[in-house]
Amino acid sequence: MIPFIATALVAFVLYLILTAGSGSFGLWSPVELGMGVLVSCVTAAISRSFFISDTGYRMANPLRWVRFAVYICVPFFLEMARANLDVAYRVITGNIRPGIVRIAPGLKTDFGVLMLANSITLTPGTLTVGVDEATNDLFVHMIHIGMGDEKKEIFESADLFSIFPLTDWIRRIAE
Amino acid sequence: MTDIWTGAVVVLGILILLAMIRLVLGPTVPDRVVALDAVNTLTVAAMILLAVIYRQIVFVDVAIVYALLSFVGTLYIAKSVGGELGQ
Amino acid sequence: MIADLLILACVGIGLLFNTLGIIGILRFPDVYTRLHAETKTTTFGTIFLAAAVVVYGVSRLLESGDGQYLTLSVHTVVALLALAVTNATGAHAIARAAHRSGQAPSPAVIDRYLEEEA
């Protein structure tokens, strides 16, 4: 039952976002709201077991969503901007030294792994290639490995990001 | 003002054509998928801009469908290349 | 007027990064590095292009108070989020598939994943 309600809520919010502006300015017409309830119930009935695979309901906490939004807007965006400048520099100069390294972020939930992997993929010169299903270790392709760094068995995840410690942010959001 | 948007779309179109060079050249299948992804992203951008040019707000839905769905084709190709399909 | 300048700037930055991404696709030596260029720069460029549209929508919204511009902005943001998630995941899938199909990163100093898989 709890997965159903959680999924339905998420679906309803999404439906409201999609139909924003259907009434007069920024409001929703009643029919639209009713349809939203209907649609979100159907969605939840179909997709609850796929949407919520973990047993915990950490993500139901609204505070985490606020943090998520802040995370997307500030640290992630800045990291991304820096990453892009970095890649742009390497595109122009062709100065690359790639390799695949292993990092152990120590995240426990699937959603956390997803977020970290996507953050890594979109940020500095790194690209998630694989994931260890058991330990949640990530294998990251880096476009430029510092001299001598290739000797390290396991990279620190903090080394990947230069401005903010994104791993800690993700841990706070997802765990 | 419209010229800015239109010019941007033209540039995006040229970029799409450039990305297709990688489609033709790309030695391996993953290289070609990279071209596919690039074309996909650029097309979404072009669609969003064109919605503004045409002043038809409802057109943005097409871009959302695009962004959500083109990924499925990519996943199928990736699964097939990785030799995991149907096993 | 400020909105116009902002839009101009956003479109300029977006196109610049998109162009760099495509150049990267054409220039880089192997599939992983190409994926770097493709995923990051084109997504980033598209974010800026979409930001331009959002700015346009918001400015028109404040100007006219017409609800449809809100729809424009919101839907653009949704498209953007979808694009970011799918692009990143797709890039990961391609990279993994390329690695599984035996394509080693050609100029690479280290490949821990190969050791893991072996």
Added chain:
Amino acid sequence: MIDIIHGIVLAGLLVSALYIVRCRDLLSAAISFGIFSFLLSLEFYILQAPDVAIAEAGIGAGLTTAIYIVAIRGTTRWEEVSG
């Protein structure tokens, strides 16, 4: 201006169609078909047919590619060398 976009998109369509014809790797042909569908959808969009564009994006780009990939996996990836 719009004519230039037309020209570019249609040129892209023709290039990807020709690539479908000539490449021997069916998987590459399927990828090219995906790009073809994208561009066709963009062309529909430019021709003011958003309904058709959504249909082509959903069906053409997503599902058709998937079906082709499954079929190629179920048969053979390389086209026979003619002779």
Added chain:
Amino acid sequence: MLYDLPFLAAALLMVIGIATMLLRRNLIKVVMGLSLVEAGVNLLLVALGYRGGGIAPIFTNAPQDLMVLPTVQAMTLTNIVIGIATTALMLSFVMVIYRRYGTADADAVRRLRG
């Protein structure tokens, strides 16, 4: 000549598709050629309905303006769905044939003849 570009492209797409069907021996390539022909027809249909300077025939949030012809768009929608149905059916046939015959070469799939 630039003016008729979509028609030209549609005609060329159909011809490319037909050439694919005739010249390529792999059955999947033949089906792909068929899809190209279908795409060409779709493009022709939509381009037929275009009116210069027209907008999409949707009254939601539309500026008051000339609208493009809607009937062809409805026809194209129908044709797209029919296209994927036929494509899927033919690809399934190709898969079954490959499983029974061990080949998807049109020149080898010829037990019925004479």
Added chain:
Amino acid sequence: MRLLVTGAVVLVLCAGMLAASVGLEYGVPAFSDMDDYFIQHGQEQTGGNNIVTDIVFDFRGFDTLGEATVLFTAVLGIGLAFRKRKEDEEYDYE
């Protein structure tokens, strides 16, 4: 020989189809009375703002039924092609 015939056929078809693109004028339909009727009266007769949907489901709804039937047919056909067969269903064709 076969290539030659194919080339000739493709050329003729190309000519025929290019004739189609020359004969029609892009952007300026010769007649548009039926579609103008849809645009002017579609909204009041069906109540939908999207004229294309109005045509698909109301004016030409029967086409849509046929097209849904095509999809249904394809699903039945594919189901038959991949069905599990009984043991005694082998035939002797020769």
Added chain:
Amino acid sequence: MAAIVTLQTGTGFWNPLAWCIAFAIALVFAYLIWMLGEKDPGKGGDLVRPYLSGNPEPEKSAVHLRGGNLYWGFTEALHGYYSRVTPLHSGILTDYLLWFLGVIAVVLIMVGVLA
């Protein structure tokens, strides 16, 4: 009655009933002629035994003329025709397509030039 079943073919007519009657009469005549023959040739006599140059009579299934041999002479006489036409049914899909499109091309030229 005769008028009901008569088929007017423009230049003449055709009456299946009359034909049936004629056919029945012919059958009756044939039966009569058959009746004129010897009623019973007798069992086991030399009259009913097949004469096969003194060899024993082969099994009945062995002498059954199989379908493939029936018009051997006809097909052999038209060998030139069959050797040209039969290979056209090659069973190759692309050949079939080529024929189809080729006919379209030919008819396109015919209609385009003549009409």
Added chain:
Amino acid sequence: MIPAFILQHAPALLLCVPMLGAFATPLLGRLGAGIRNAWALLAMLATLCVAGILTSEVLANGTLIYTFGAAAPSFAVPLDSGGIPIRIIFAVDAMGAFMALSASIVGTAVLLYSIASQKKNSGQDGYYGLLLLLTVGILGMVCTGDLFNFFVFLEINSLAGAALVAYRVDKGVAVEAGLKYAVLSTLGGLLVLFAIALLYGQYDALNIAMIASRMQFTLLDKVALVMLLVALAMKAGSVPMHFWTPDAYSMAPSAITAFLVVASQASLYGVFRVVFSLYGLALDCLTVGWIIIILGVLSMFVGVTMAIPQKDVKRLMAYHAVSQTGYMLLGVGVALAVLGNQDLLAAYGNIAMQGGIFHIINHAMYKGLLFLTAGAIFYRTGTRNLNRLGGLGHSMKWTMIFFIIGALAIAGIPPFNGFASKLMIYESVFLFNPLLSIIAMVVSILTLASFVKVFHSIFMGPALPEYAEVREAPLPMLIGMGILALMVILFGVFPQQVVDILVAPAAAALTDQGGYIASVLGGA
């Protein structure tokens, strides 16, 4: 007696009854085989009833118009539209009703037959659903008055046919035939759509009557004509585009083959409809007529000569189907060639046309009967190879009798129905061009010869030991065959009645383009 409701809505009911039947068949199949079979049979019988009602209504009151979605079925042209039809319109004239009746009779026989012949097979849900859908495709093609609607039903027809051809997936041979059929007919369908697009682009109309009233026969119309003509002729299986026919007909289950003949004839109907109603006098009748005649003569000759050396009995019959299609094309082609000349039309054109159209229903009956007998033989013996069959006349007497009826009918031996229509074709074509008539007669003789061979090798001869346990075909199969055999005899004994009641109105409806346009557009 018959409610006015059904009379009024007969064209819509004609399609939605089998559709409803087809859609519910897979669901009912989960409940049990008996329920599903009964449901399918019920749907088919209801369709037959509606077709009968529709035919009687059309023959009594002229062309029936049905406008989908309008306030009343007869509101073809909205008042405020300036005289143009807006919605999809079914215009069922005598020709369409004729085809619909013929299709539903064969369909009923085939469905009855299938209940016995498919009993042991898997995938029967799909089989019955597809059979009903094939009916839908045929009926839709022959009833519609809208070009795009015609295309949609053409696709239903093609896909359901292809899926049914590939029904026996065990060795892959049937799937090969199905693939060939599917690819060819899909390409044909796309070319038809291309032609429709060209017509639409010029005249902004999809209604056949509307386009006909605006027809100018420009260059584009010529291209569209060629596409429509050749693609539909290919679907009808005329030489030299007939190559898929023997493959598909021989590999499909026999009941389906009998029905595929009707499906091909629906395409033939499409050819006639396009040539007569859509283009009519606008086109160069002589050239197009001669094209059709050439296709017909080639079909007749190549079909029959290819049939003679065949070993597979169904493949042989399939080539005969090609050959018989030639007769119809010949008859109608002659009528088309003289369409512009009223004197010649009255002298022999109408008779040729009637012969061709009469041959359609005759062919549907006797060729269906022949395929069903072939299926019964295959059902009992498990082989179709003429070299292995023999002596079945001892054990399958009814099947043999039905086979004799069918074979004599196809060879044009009186008093069966094939003779009547062939006689009309011979005599009228002789006035047009004696050579064509002689070719037609020679082909008829060769047909007889080839069926003598089949008869001899299947039924004659001593009882073979490997078929010692062969029994008579089960009763529902015999009933299915019996219906068709009865029709063959009836049509043969009372040809003038059939011509007067069914065929002559159909031929008149086809040649009367002005009447067709007027009935749809309301006296234009």
Added chain:
Amino acid sequence: MTMSKIVRTAAGWLFPFILVFGFYIVMHGHLTPGGGFQGGAVIATGFVLLIVAGSYGDISRRITKASLSGGETLGLLLFIVTAITGLALGGTFFANWLADGGLIFGNPVLFGANPGDLNTAGVIPIMNLAVGVEVLGALSVIVLYMLSGIAEEGA
């Protein structure tokens, strides 16, 4: 064989979004671009995404072919029954018997360009829904069948 954990989690998260978006397209078919086919195709692509992210064996247990094709059939039946109701209520086949009736989807529509009201257009939204259900069932069951073809071969 499944894809990596990242792809699986992403697919699981995207699936409800695709579903909601698909239903949005289906239900707003008479107002914005879209409708039954497009929305159904979008939802079907969502199912196809799940199938590709997980393994065929796992997914075909959770989403069965029977339920999908049952949904398809139900959609079709709803569609044709809606059409027949128009006939039964005294109009014709496919008559729009709900438009302007004041009942469900029966609000009178504003003419000209307007943002639109979901509660208009009579039978069109119902038919959109029916076709959407039909298309989503049909397209996803096609992919499932084709995958069953290769799964059988691989086994």
